[in-house]
Amino acid sequence: MKDFDVISTRAPRIDTPDKATGKAVFVDDIQKKGMLFGALLQSPHAHANILSIDTSKAEALPGVKAVITSKEAGTIKYGVSPARYDEMVFAVDRVRYVGDEIAAVAATSLEIALIAVELIEVKYEVLPAVFTLEEALKEGAPQIHEDFPGNLCAEVHQEFGDAEKVLAQCDIVKTSTVKNKRQDGACIEMQGCIAEFDNRDTLTLITSTQVPHYVQRTVAMVLGLDVGKVRVKKPYLGAGFGIKASANPMELACCILARETRKPVKMNYTREQVFMLARARHQFTHTITTGAKKDGTLVALKHECWLDGGAYSSFGIATVYYSGSLLGGPYKLANMKYDGYRVYNNKPACGAQRGHGAVIARACFEQQLDMIAEEIGMDPMELRIKNMMETGDTTCNDLNMSSFGMSECIEAVRSGSNWDKKKGNMPESKGIGMACGFFVSGAGYPIYRSDTFHGTVIVKLTEDGGTALVYTASAEIGQGSDTAFAMIAAEALGIPLDNIRLASGDTDMGVDLGAYSSRQTLMTGHATKEAAEHARAQVLEVLSEQLDVPVQDMNIRNGFIEFKANSPDFSELRTRYIKEHRGWTDNPDSEKLTFKEASRIAFLERGSIVGTGKYKPHNLGGKFKGAAVGTSPAYGCSAQVAEVTVDEGTGMVTIDKITDAHDCGRAINMTSVEGQMEGSVSMGIGEAMHEEVIFDAKGHVLNSDLAEYKIVTAMDMPQVNAVVVESNEPNGPFGAKEVGEGAIMPTIPAILNAVYDAIGVRIYELPLTPERVYFAIQEYKEKTGAA
Amino acid sequence: MKDFDVISTRAPRIDTPDKATGKAVFVDDIQKKGMLFGALLQSPHAHANILSIDTSKAEALPGVKAVITSKEAGTIKYGVSPARYDEMVFAVDRVRYVGDEIAAVAATSLEIALIAVELIEVKYEVLPAVFTLEEALKEGAPQIHEDFPGNLCAEVHQEFGDAEKVLAQCDIVKTSTVKNKRQDGACIEMQGCIAEFDNRDTLTLITSTQVPHYVQRTVAMVLGLDVGKVRVKKPYLGAGFGIKASANPMELACCILARETRKPVKMNYTREQVFMLARARHQFTHTITTGAKKDGTLVALKHECWLDGGAYSSFGIATVYYSGSLLGGPYKLANMKYDGYRVYNNKPACGAQRGHGAVIARACFEQQLDMIAEEIGMDPMELRIKNMMETGDTTCNDLNMSSFGMSECIEAVRSGSNWDKKKGNMPESKGIGMACGFFVSGAGYPIYRSDTFHGTVIVKLTEDGGTALVYTASAEIGQGSDTAFAMIAAEALGIPLDNIRLASGDTDMGVDLGAYSSRQTLMTGHATKEAAEHARAQVLEVLSEQLDVPVQDMNIRNGFIEFKANSPDFSELRTRYIKEHRGWTDNPDSEKLTFKEASRIAFLERGSIVGTGKYKPHNLGGKFKGAAVGTSPAYGCSAQVAEVTVDEGTGMVTIDKITDAHDCGRAINMTSVEGQMEGSVSMGIGEAMHEEVIFDAKGHVLNSDLAEYKIVTAMDMPQVNAVVVESNEPNGPFGAKEVGEGAIMPTIPAILNAVYDAIGVRIYELPLTPERVYFAIQEYKEKTGAA
DSSP states (O other), X not given: OOSOSSTTBOOOOSSHHHHHHXXXXXXXXXXXXXXXXXXXEEOSSSSEEEEEEEOHHHHHSTTEEEXXXXXXXXXXXXXOSSSOOOOOSSOSSEEOSTTOEEEEEEESSHHHHHHHHHHOEEEEEEOOOOOSHHHHHSTTOOOSOTTSGGGEEEEEEEEESOXXXXXXXXXXXXXXXEEOOOOOOOOSSOOEEEEEEOTTSOEEEEEOOSOHHXXXXXXXXHHTOOGGGEEEEOOBOSOOTTTTSSOOHHHHHHHHHHHHHSSOEEXXXXXXXXXXXXXXXXXXXXXXEEEEOTTSOEEEEEEEEEEEEESSOTTHHHHHHHHHHTTSOSBXXXXXXXXXXXXXXXXXXXXXXXXXXXXXXXXXXXXXXXXXXXXHTOOHHHHHHHHBOOTTOBOXXXXXXXXXOHHHHHHHHHHHHTHHHHTTOOOTTEEEEEEEEEEESSOSSOGGGOOSOSEEEEEEEOTTSSOEEEEEOXXXXXXXXXXXXXXXXXXXXXXXXXXXXXXXXXXXXXXXXXXXTTOIIIIIHHHHHHHHHHHHHHHHHHHHHHHTOOGGGEEEETTEEEESSSOOOOHHHHHHHHHHSTTOOSOTTOSSOBHHHHHHHHHHHHSOOEEEEEEOOOOOOOSSTXXXXXXXXXXXXXXXXXXXXXXTTTTEEEEEEEEEEEEOBSOSBHHHHHHHHHHHHHHHHHHHHTOOOOBOTTSOBSOOSTTTSOOOOGGGOOEEEEEEEOOOOTTSGGGBOOOTTGGGTTHHHHHHHHHHHHHSOOOOBSSOOHHHHHHHHHHHHHXXXXX | OOSOSSTTBOOOOSSHHHHHHTOOOBGGGOOOTTOEEEEXXXXXXXXXXXXXXXXHHHHHSTTEEEEEOHHHHOOOOOOOSSSOOOOOSSOSSEEOSTTOEEEEEEESSHHHHHHHHHHOEEEEEEOOOOOSHHHHHSTTXXXXXXXXXXXXXXXXXXXXXXXXXXXXXXXXXEEEEEEOOOOOOOOSSOOEEEEEEOTTXXXXXXXXXXXXXXXXXXXXXXXXXXXXXXXXXXXXXXXXXXXXXXXXXXXXXXXXXXXXXXXXXXXXXXXXXXXXXXXXXXXXXXXXXXXXXXXXOEEEEEEEEEEEEESSOTTHHHHHHHHHHTTSOSBOOSEEEEEEEEEEOSSOOOOOOSSTTTHHHHHHHHHHHHHHHHHHTOOHHHHHHHHBOXXXXXXXXOOBOSSOOHHHHHHHHHHHHTHHHHTTOOOTTEXXXXXXXXXXXXXXXXXXXXXXXXXXXXXXXXXXXXXXXXXXXXXXXXXXHHHHHHHHHHHHHTSOGGGEEEEOSBGGGOOBXXXXXXXXXXXXXXXXXXXXXXXXHHHHHHHHHHHTOOGGGEEEETTEEEESSSOOOOHHHHHHHHHHXXXXXXXXXXXXOBHHHHHHHHHHHHSXXXXXXXXXXXXXXXXXXXXXXXXXXXXXXEEEEEEEEEETTTTEEEEEEEEEEEEOBSOSBHHHHHHHHHHHHHXXXXXXXXXXXXXXXXXXXXXXXXXXXXXXXXXXXXXXXXXXXXOOOTTSGGGBOOOTTGXXXXXXXXXXXXXXXXXXXXXXXXXXXXXXXXXXXXXHHHHHTOO
């Protein structure tokens, strides 16, 4: 007998047929009666004082219904960063990047709105601007925000043990610096939204967001409304990846335009505007020093990180924290020192993207592990196994690996890739490399230091007893959360998945912090399970009363009531209900009592059966300052092996194969887990190989379209062998934990290590464009005098 | 101190701003991605055998996605009448009226669908048809349904006491026959619907219905789906009046087209098709004999009624029951005999319309009361007062007047109209007349003899504590039910109406039998009150735990927590919550604890606070056969005085003034009650004065538009003086009961009695067109030899 009937299977996702057939409704598919169209005026200058704004010509244009600036929008700072609120809806007296929002227009057509935007006259005094970390940090550099001298947005300093002292005594010490490039989230769907006030002053915002809850709170704060008077709904999303994980200025402008016009207003970002909004992966410069003993035991890590933040904070401080704290594992390491800095400049703000803050740190660190292994002549996989944490271990910075299938992951990629045979025996110009990684399953505390539950769910049974309706405010953004929750509800109720209907992404349905930090399955999954169990308990209570059988002697499974002892005689009950209650049963002669029958009895006796569930993590606080931010109820972990071919003549790197294993705790839906693993690998390859947002000398994005900014397509994908490793996470619902972000961690270092294996040259800067690889080889050859 | 804070006031309706500003979304405003358009093929013959149907040409037309006939639709009988199911989606081998549905088409545009309908080739064998009661009952008449010989659709026979015997001994016996004309519901919005299957086989039907619940059940039955796999949603409605109180063939065809095409399909009736669907007020022929004592005491009533039913049952048998049973009151009457018959013919089926079945019976009976009063020289008002039932009385057919403000109603119209001065003293050609009436507040049993709750409601508090969301499947059809339930929820929770948001008309939200038989306020109102009280109790429970104050020592009123004894010291609680829970309170220095604060505490301690409520009437069963159908938990009652001017030269009757009083129990919203009273009067005037659906000799409607079929407009409305009489109905929520239909009861007889008062001629046939009145006067003059 299987432990589970619904979860741990390969259920067809409940959202994909809609998407495959074109039925799925995205924000821009939605039309409202009398809808207006909004457009933004954004700064053409990277840094300038606003001397005056004249909206009179725009207002006079026929069809224009409202023109708003900071006068209407106010000057409330709404930024998402826990420590730094510097973002306002519109610039007040200064613009800080090309794209900084200044004004917005609502008109009867998008064309009119766009013309009106052009008619707004802004007088600027252009200021000197800085675009790089180095320029921004220079003495006398232009200051982006008066209250942050030296352009230092945020800094984090952590020390566990005594890294400096221990490093001084190490047998082996390796130091290197790795630098990536600013990325764009490159969601296929550009952000869009529709805001509308009803006639009783409730604002509904339909928006392509990962976090309806936070958008609800931000909108309420900025517009001065009660949270209960703001409803945020999320239709289908064309991805998020972190970029849609906070309210954006367009959403807020849209709500203000709706308030001013009392009409529904729709706004959309163009692809160019998406690049201007940015809020995606930072450019990181990590300098890491790792110390080890001769036998390969890791003993200390010293780590300095500089983030090229852009003009505003966005997730700034959280990103800095994650960049440091997620090197605390998955290896035993007693001494760790971290100094992280986020620096302002006059480019669009960077924010969170899949694997928030931790991806490049991991790339740098895992490269060093290979260097150490090489130096002591140890197989890099053996080095990692030797230092690996065990289930129940806690990192020096208080991350508890309450479940930890890392050894199984390594074994899976070792055998899956045929590592033992291949490593050291790769043909000319081919290489093999590996890396590990781990990631949080949700953050211990909400962004905004809110005190709310992280998720609440309602399960309501239909009156016919046959269907359970699951209501959650969670955010299906393409990751498969709707299907996961439907499966969890089905499993917890003991009924088939087909009998679940689910509605999500609506703040009216409850609280849910949304889709970020890989939190949905564990956190909302918990709330879903509790709500389903609550509904189930009520059905069994009523049945217990009717049959005089204790609740604990009954079970529900596969849609049938099971009795632990001998089945009671329910013929009297059946006869009575058939007689008194028309249509009570579909199978009057069945020998088994169905859930549908029992649930219908519960309805007839008590009315609507409604179960509620909630989730808040247990106390995770560590003893170290700032530890809390990085901590999570659980951590997913993974190992990957990359195989590459490098053409030394051109510098072209081809990824031949990725073997990927991930411990996701209990896999709710095997197919979705694999999908997340493959998606993570694809994003990691994009970041490793070719993604880079390029600016001109005045701060304009040069490649703000998906023709010039290249993401990985199906054509670029290597063979991926994804192996799901299941563990039983004690803090997860049915033992489940994350997969959506952790799976990206090993991809870049595994590729970097494989490239080194192929060409013997270490590359410390991303992406691995042919040009960069070619010149690295040339430089190496020159240095070493190789032919 | 007032008893109530929210109810019994004049709250602005929550739906009217949307309607007044054009924001309201009706079915036809809704567009779906990839939506197809449906059209119906309807019979051009009143009676014919279908020899063959050839859909091949229609199917071959480009753009046509499906053509369906009874082959696809099946032959399940779905009729709404409790005793007679004779309606199928499509005619199988015989059509029975002009408009009988034969086939439907879904195509990429309405134009293509309409062309395709024309391309369906049907071979008919035309049969002899019958169009009147008399023709249908003739020996040897064509038989409409084989299983109903003699074209008798339904009959009801009731006897209470011994009417025949008592009549034989009466001092005064009056017999008369009154006949009305077939009406159209004439809703401003014609029926429309959109059906769509999602990719998990759940069918959503958005439709302009009064009864989402029954439509859900009918659709599930006809399509063979689980009820839980069918969701019916009702957007704003442009009225219903009973005509939209059951599933119609278009809704079912639309669902089948959606199943066949796997696309959303929209269908709308044209105005002509609305007249063809009919299902509105029957033509009744009532013959009533009333017996009284010399002193005016009523003693017996003998009543025969014939209904011209049309080709199918619709609400047939329920209509026949109501026609008889609602004469059991409001007067004391020990002996009543009723024989009612509904007869088939080859016209569209009649059904339910405001005041279901009872309006013309009341018109006939209240006219006779005036005849009796005249004969014994008694003021007609005095005669009614003399015979009036009292609170708590039960009629001979078991209707219990658990609240009964009839005396107050009569006094109100007496003084309001200045009756005592005017009656007997009206100027030449002017007349005054009065009548009384009563009606059910919901039917004791659901249509379909379902065993379900009549209403379930869910109340969910938002996490910020400030707003209560009320979810009900009830049907706001223009009568104001959404506002009534929002007010009831606010009153029960103890918070202002502004803090309620309400969603209704969606079967996913619960069970609600819908808007018919004036059931919403009493029945759904009960469920709403219970759900709100359940949510309130949970808030107080948590507060009780936190403050150590017993629940019963606390109250919630106007958004504040009230303490019965001395207010406890909640400063510690406040300090703790302010410290631990960011944003817990808006008013940290207030001396009072608000509901918002308490409700937020409840959320933070327990998660989502969800209250559930339900309603099912107590056992109402009477001892007489069929009594149950007519019984209700409560009865609204009313009195009206009409003042008219009759132009004897032209026969033109002008209604000068209506004085109307109605006992609605506790008025939830005074303004809405008055609106229902005025609306009822307007419909009564239309029926009395000019509404009549006219057919040609072959069964085609001749006046199937609102230019030729005249309903009352603002221009036709007399001054209406509406007086709300409040009683405290023990079976109603906060004492409320019906007003929507009972208020029409006295209108027609009051007008008839006023016309008699003006011209001395009794008219027994409606409507009172100038022609009919003129000839009645001429005939009277000829008969009596008057000048």
